[in-house]
Amino acid sequence: MDQATSPAPDLTDHQFALLCDIAKTEAGLMISSSKRQMIQSRLARHLRKLRRSDIDVYLKDIASDKTGSLTGGLISVLTTNVSSFFREKHHFEIFERELLPNMIVKARSGGKVRIWSAGCSSGQEPYSIAMMLIKRVPDIASLDFKILGTDIDHEIIARAREGLYSDDEANTLPDVDRKMFMERSPQSPRGNKIVNRASGLVSIRPLNLLQKWPMKQQFDAIFCRNVLIYFDAETQQSLWPRFCAALHDDGYLFLGHSERIQNSKSYGFSPCGVTTYHKNRQHGAQRKS
Ligand SMILES: C[S@@+](CC[C@H](N)C(=O)[O-])C[C@H]1O[C@@H](n2cnc3c(N)ncnc32)[C@H](O)[C@@H]1O
Numbered sequence: 001m002d003q004a005t006s007p008a009p010d011l012t013d014h015q016f017a018l019l020c021d022i023a024k025t026e027a028g029l030m031i032s033s034s035k036r037q038m039i040q041s042r043l044a045r046h047l048r049k050l051r052r053s054d055i056d057v058y059l060k061d062i063a064s065d066k067t068g069s070l071t072g073g074l075i076s077v078l079t080t081n082v083s084s085f086f087r088e089k090h091h092f093e094i095f096e097r098e099l100l101p102n103m104i105v106k107a108r109s110g111g112k113v114r115i116w117s118a119g120c121s122s123g124q125e126p127y128s129i130a131m132m133l134i135k136r137v138p139d140i141a142s143l144d145f146k147i148l149g150t151d152i153d154h155e156i157i158a159r160a161r162e163g164l165y166s167d168d169e170a171n172t173l174p175d176v177d178r179k180m181f182m183e184r185s186p187q188s189p190r191g192n193k194i195v196n197r198a199s200g201l202v203s204i205r206p207l208n209l210l211q212k213w214p215m216k217q218q219f220d221a222i223f224c225r226n227v228l229i230y231f232d233a234e235t236q237q238s239l240w241p242r243f244c245a246a247l248h249d250d251g252y253l254f255l256g257h258s259e260r261i262q263n264s265k266s267y268g269f270s271p272c273g274v275t276t277y278h279k280n281r282q283h284g285a286q287r288k289s
Pocket of ligand 1 (some may be wrong): 026027028029079080081082083084087118119120121122125150151152153156207208209210224225226227230256
């Protein structure tokens with residue numbers, strides 16, 4: 001057997017500890033020991049692709065990785081990218097009912113509306129937001145609405161940009177939306193492509209939430225769902241003030257079903273629905289003064 005086909009040996013405790021350390025330092029990810037087997041098989045597949053077989057040498061190369069490309073590949077191995085269209089539907093209902101009317105007024109009087117999907121994985125979240133907007137705002141093409149999707153994982157970012165989905169993935173969309181926003185692309189194994197009018201509202205960029213956020217504008221709404229669940233409490237707490245600062249006064253933050261801001265008032269947020277937080281106007285005013 002050559003390097004490309006031989007099975008990788010089991011991870012030693014030391015190698016697994018090193019991987020956990022890299023996951024935490026580079027991406028904020030906490031890897032529990034229950035994930036050891038899964039990480040091991042994903043890593044074995046990754047090393048076969050790289051035609052490497054020595055994990056110790058690989059980990060040493062990661063430690064001295066100047067370009068970040070080797071580390072980036074490992075981050076893809078360590079992240080969990082599960083997503084689906086209109087996941088946690090209640091957030092889309094709150095958005096439509098409570099945020100959208102004001103957003104439309106703002107946009108129709110010449111304002112910009114900015115929405116951020118932070119940790120967007122393969123794109124289902126930002127594209128779902130785009131689909132909802134297109135259906136509910138008939139004059140959207142003449143208004144300044146934009147959706148930004150970001151993720152740390154470069155491989156998943158490439159997939160999100162491509163906008164191609166398997167039948168199983170596309171089937172998480174209601175029939176009516178699939179007909180309106182997907183076209184068949186039979187030459188690809190992911191044979192359903194998001195049509196241009198939905199992808200045109202969305203831009204997708206790589207961004208590690210732990211690092212500096214280069215966006216200059218504030219957002220009207222931020223979706224950061226099922227991302228912080230992989231972070232420890234300290235990392236989560238370091239992000240609440242940053243999300244607050246990244247939102248306009250009265251902006252909204254949507255978290256995943258098992259994520260909460262403990263003591264949200266002290267971070268400038270009020271809970272206002274299932275894992276939904278409203279930025280307190282007063283907090284924005286204090287921050288600016
Ligand atoms: C489970 S997916 C959630 C996708 C989508 N938000 C949803 O709820 O369906 C979590 C995503 O967070 C991304 N992620 C993990 N750590 C990150 C970090 N430090 N910065 C940015 N994205 C990160 C992962 O790459 C992954 O795509």
